[in-house]
Amino acid sequence: xKLPELADLCRxxxxxxxxxxxxxxxxxxxDFLTDLRMSLAANELKxxxxxxxxxxxxxxxxxxxxxxxxxxxxxxxxPGEWRRLARKGE
Numbered sequence: 001x002k003l004p005e006l007a008d009l010c011r012x013x014x015x016x017x018x019x020x021x022x023x024x025x026x027x028x029x030x031d032f033l034t035d036l037r038m039s040l041a042a043n044e045l046k047x048x049x050x051x052x053x054x055x056x057x058x059x060x061x062x063x064x065x066x067x068x069x070x071x072x073x074x075x076x077x078x079p080g081e082w083r084r085l086a087r088k089g090e
Contacts, residue, residue, distance in 0.1 A: 001033060001060065002060075003017065003018065003029055003030065003033070006029065006033075017029065018030075034070060034074065035074065037059040037060055037061075038059075038070065038071055038074045038075060040058070040059050041055050041056070041058075041059045041067070041071060041079070042071075042075060042082060042086075044058060044059070045079055045082050045083045045086065046083070046086045046087075048083075048087070052064060052067075052068070052079045052080065052083075055067075055079070056068075067079070
C-alpha cells in the first residue's frame with residue numbers, strides 16, 4: 001500500500017487524505033501504515049519457510065536493511081530475534 005494510492009481510493013489529494021486521517025484517528029497515515037506492515041511482517045516471520053527478505057518484500061520494502069531497521073524500531077527486536085522468540089513460544 002502506498003499513501004497516494006490510498007488517497008486516490010478516497011478521491012482525495014495526498015495532503016487532504018493525510019490531514020483527514022490525522023484529524024480522525026489522531027495519528028498519521030504513514031505511522032498507521034508502518035505499524036500495519038510490521039504487524040503483518042511479525043505474523044509472516046512466524047513461518048519458518050519464509051525468509052526475512054521475502055517478508056520484507058511482502059510488506060512493501062525493497063531494502064531488507066530498511067525493513068530490519070524499522071522492524072527493530074517498532075517491535076523492539078530484530079526480525080531474527082522475533083522469529084526465534086516465536087519458535088520458542090510454539
